[in-house]
Amino acid sequence: GEDVEQSLFLSVREGDSSVINCTYTDSSSTYLYWYKQEPGAGLQLLTYIFSNMDMKQDQRLTVLLNKKDKHLSLRIADTQTGDSAIYFCAAGGNNNDMRFGAGTRLTVKP
Amino acid sequence: DSGVTQTPKHLITATGQRVTLRCSPRSGDLSVYWYQQSLDQGLQFLIQYYNGEERAKGNILERFSAQQFPDLHSELNLSSLELGDSALYFCASSPEGQGAGNIQYFGAGTRLSVL
Numbered sequence: 060g061e062d063v064e065q066s067l068f069l070s071v072r073e074g075d076s077s078v079i080n081c082t083y084t085d086s087s088s089t090y091l092y093w094y095k096q097e098p099g100a101g102l103q104l105l106t107y108i109f110s111n112m113d114m115k116q117d118q119r120l121t122v123l124l125n126k127k128d129k130h131l132s133l134r135i136a137d138t139q140t141g142d143s144a145i146y147f148c149a150a151g152g153n154n155n156d157m158r159f160g161a162g163t164r165l166t167v168k169p
Numbered sequence: 170d171s172g173v174t175q176t177p178k179h180l181i182t183a184t185g186q187r188v189t190l191r192c193s194p195r196s197g198d199l200s201v202y203w204y205q206q207s208l209d210q211g212l213q214f215l216i217q218y219y220n221g222e223e224r225a226k227g228n229i230l231e232r233f234s235a236q237q238f239p240d241l242h243s244e245l246n247l248s249s250l251e252l253g254d255s256a257l258y259f260c261a262s263s264p265e266g267q268g269a270g271n272i273q274y275f276g277a278g279t280r281l282s283v284l
Contacts, residue, residue: 092272101171101259101275102212147212157273161211 065148065160072168077135079163081148084129088150091124093133096145096162105133105146135165143167172196173276175260181282187248190279194241194262200224201243202263202273203235207256218243219266247281255283 065081083091089110094102108115108122108131115122121134131150135142145164151157172195182188194201203215205228214227218237229235232250237243247254257280261273 090272094275101173101277102261103171104272104274107272151271157214159212159214 063148063150063158063160065146065163067161068164068166070166070168071138073138073140075138077133077138077142077165077167079133079135079146079148079165081131081133081160082129083131083148083150083158085150085152085158086126086129087152088129089152090150091122091131092147092149092151092157093120093122094147094149094159096147098144102147138165138167140167140169171274171276173260173262173274175258175276175279177279178277179280179282181284182250183284184250184252186250186283187246188250188281190245190247190258190260190281192243192245192260192262192276194243194260195274198262198264198274199241200263200266200271200273201237201241202261203229203243203245204259204261205256206259206278207253210256212259215245217266224266250283252283255281257281 062084071077092107093105119136123132145162147162148160174193200219202217205213215229217225235245257278259278261275263273
């Protein structure tokens with residue numbers, strides 16, 4: 060099987076950058092994903108990156124992948140109070156189901 | 170809106186009872202996945218169906234069962250309910266059964282409360 064780990068909590072001030080980290084164990088993971096879950100809602104796909112990429116940027120979101128260390132990060136620039144949510148890292152490959160981390164609860168303070 | 174529909178949104182029942190949760194996947198998606206999210210266990214994969222057949226099984230209890238119908242909607246049946254079954258149950262759908270880039274799209278979930 061494959062494990063995905065991430066820290067449980069992160070607190071930042073509005074306007075600062077947030078960096079949420081994730082590590083995974085299965086080196087055959089082909090795609091890595093970030094999902095956002097707001098209170099009372101389902102998981103919303105934010106972005107994903109192919110394992111042959113190092114970085115992907117999408118507006119305020121930057122995903123960095125260090126394949127050698129099996130480390131993934133999500134950077135949110137100019138974090139807003141509306142970014143407060145739980146962020147899930149997930150890894151998947153050709154032959155396995157998607158494995159999710161436990162989620163990082165991001166709190167943005169005004 | 171992900172395009173995945175789950176009903177009901179909330180369900181309150183008693184221990185020992187049986188409930189059915191329903192999921193309609195995104196149009197064209199062949200796979201349906203069920204997940205359980207509880208405070209102490211996080212997001213747990215339960216089971217996957219692809220085009221009507223079971224494709225993968227996770228941490229699903231024997232008291233739980235699922236099926237996918239010819240119109241591709243899916244139902245998750247939970248029986249002999251216990252207090253510990255109280256959780257959010259999510260359904261997700263994806264275009265294929267497996268493969269790189271087979272992104273899962275999630276519904277809003279059904280919140281089950283067992284009293």
